[in-house]
Amino acid sequence: MNKKTEDILELIKSGEHIFLPNVSVDSVIFGYDNQELQVLLLEASNGNWMLPGGYVRKEEDLDAAALRNVVERIGVKDIFLKQFHTFGQRKRSFHKEIEQLFEDLGASIAQDLWIQKRFISVAYYTLVNKTITQPNPNFFAKSCRWHNARQLPKLLLDHENIVTTALDSFRADLASYPLAYHLLPQKFTMPELHAVFQSIYQKRLDRSRFQKKMFEYDVFERLESRVGVAHRRPYLYRHKQTI
Amino acid sequence: MNKKTEDILELIKSGEHIFLPNVSVDSVIFGYDNQELQVLLLEASNGNWMLPGGYVRKEEDLDAAALRNVVERIGVKDIFLKQFHTFGQRKRSFHKEIEQLFEDLGASIAQDLWIQKRFISVAYYTLVNKTITQPNPNFFAKSCRWHNARQLPKLLLDHENIVTTALDSFRADLASYPLAYHLLPQKFTMPELHAVFQSIYQKRLDRSRFQKKMFEYDVFERLESRVGVAHRRPYLYRHKQTI
DNA sequence: TTTACTTTGTGTCAAATTGTCACAATGATA
DNA sequence: TATCATTGTGACAATTTGACACAAAGTAAA
Incomplete structure (x- = not known):
């Protein structure tokens, strides 16, 4: 044994x-x-x-x-x-x-x-x-x-x-809180979060409307842009800390 | 004992x-x-x-x-x-x-x-x-x-x-289904259901919009009017049976 | 039998939200 | 320097929601 x-x-x-x-x-x-x-x-x-x-x-x-x-x-x-x-x-x-x-x-x-x-x-x-x-x-x-x-x-x-x-x-x-950010690293971009939402809902979501909605929650803070990537550099975000 | x-x-x-x-x-x-x-x-x-x-x-x-x-x-x-x-x-x-x-x-x-x-x-x-x-x-x-x-x-x-x-x-x-009808007798009127919703949400709900919304669920069937009451007689409704 | 009054059913239009699309900014690559 | 994909955001249409109005239906009082 x-x-x-x-x-x-x-x-x-x-x-x-x-x-x-x-x-x-x-x-x-x-x-x-x-x-x-x-x-x-x-x-x-x-x-x-x-x-x-x-x-x-x-x-x-x-x-x-x-x-x-x-x-x-x-x-x-x-x-x-x-x-x-x-x-x-x-x-x-x-x-x-x-x-x-x-x-x-x-x-x-x-x-x-x-x-x-x-x-x-x-x-x-x-x-x-x-x-x-x-x-x-x-x-x-x-x-x-x-x-x-x-x-x-x-x-x-x-x-x-x-x-x-x-x-x-x-x-x-x-539907009442953008919890999905927990699936990503602490710093993430809106296009990344957008992709997460799309794979959860299994359907296409309009980018423009998606970002506006995320901003309305007022729980993400915008950081610096991501560097070292092709094309226009997306902003990084993180969830605001509840101090 | x-x-x-x-x-x-x-x-x-x-x-x-x-x-x-x-x-x-x-x-x-x-x-x-x-x-x-x-x-x-x-x-x-x-x-x-x-x-x-x-x-x-x-x-x-x-x-x-x-x-x-x-x-x-x-x-x-x-x-x-x-x-x-x-x-x-x-x-x-x-x-x-x-x-x-x-x-x-x-x-x-x-x-x-x-x-x-x-x-x-x-x-x-x-x-x-x-x-x-x-x-x-x-x-x-x-x-x-x-x-x-x-x-x-x-x-x-x-x-x-x-x-x-x-x-x-x-x-x-x-918010996704008008369950509140379970609190009423099998036959009920829209004004009654309206009052139930208002007491659950603790706020005034517009009558007109309320009825339209209830009808949209398409789960209540309209029956005869209620008799023996003062003023205009309200229709009775009941929840459709899922046969 | 009128007249007044309350309740109910539903229509109209404005306000707010959501959906679609467009376009400029940005940075890599040819 | 031109091209191209990606990103950020604005403009407008479509849809949903909110506010209000008004007529229909019935009781009760004059």
Whole structure:
């Protein structure tokens, strides 16, 4: 039995005393790259994909648990995080998957592990600047990768539905505040933000009107122009700090 | 020890095996009466008020649990129900309140009852036609009453925050669909719906524009005029059935 | 049976917002 | 120096929203 296997078994064993039972948090981590909106997914040992998630410590705020799990997954603390829905179908569990995992590890399974029970999952979506993330898989995953948010692989449980719902919530929230800037580096140009919006809404937006609308929010401050680029130099902007 | 006390103790004792631990559902039940938006509240034995709520059976969908609890409280099944947020602060429990309850009942308390633990509460708001409801208090409440949604009494825990958040969500949802008709009888007039909207938004809305907007949704069908009223007779409407 | 008054339904026009397009400024490249 | 793609922004049309007006329909009082 190797180190990783021992760690997994230890977590499963001690988890019962550390975490709240029957409650989990799942996160839809949105990133932007290559002109497309992406989602970070983990690959389970059986080849299926799933959302990053985790459990809530008994003495930990729900929001803190969600944040901790995302930070563990991408190594970045400066992220936008928002709860959007809680999923609680009655048969929502990883019963079979855990059973399979134990079989693969060559370990015998005690009956009805806490981790095999039904889980009510509170779902969050987060917006991160993908360029500074360092994704790494968790205990149960063998790899992790960014996927086009509209071309998802086969996902476990109701995770595809969670992604779809997250995207709907994100788009709705975007109508009242230009949150999408969180997907870009701290300094960005309007054409860049424009491209992000277009890939989120999946449709062409007029440049002129787009900039006017962004300025109306009065939350971005104009900095110097970007240097070293072809053609007319675009202004850089950053989100105003709420001091 | 009287019947009610026995029932309470029985529920608390058996609850551990029936319900999921650490998870509850709370409902903000909106009604409309006397030109104002109202919320149904329960009065705890200590005189404080709280939201109707309950627990989730181990084999029950989360949404079903919320619906069941609302039905139990108002005796009406035909209601609009929508999940809007999950509250999970780490110290969120009725520890003291249950302790007090036991003291009042003259019963000794076993240490750390499941019901005294921290609860993560999934909150729903519902819209009901108040005229056909028959509110009745639950085990832990001595009475229940409708309150003006903007003049709430002292509420337990974070329940005031839950009501405020519910109202914000309701108003946001109302921008994309005229849900408010659920607060009225099946047949209603445009002036009535107009008054409901005004009390939700707390501001004057132009009658002419309001009606045009409602018609644009194309979800209400015009019926006969209302008879037996003074002045010009308004048309009755009802929401189209989705067959 | 008029006349006055309230309520309802809807039309008209102005104001504000949004959509489309145009064009000049800017800087690399031929 | 000319050409070309990109960026910033102005002008005007189209659409949506707000404000107001007025007639229709009915009760109640003179």
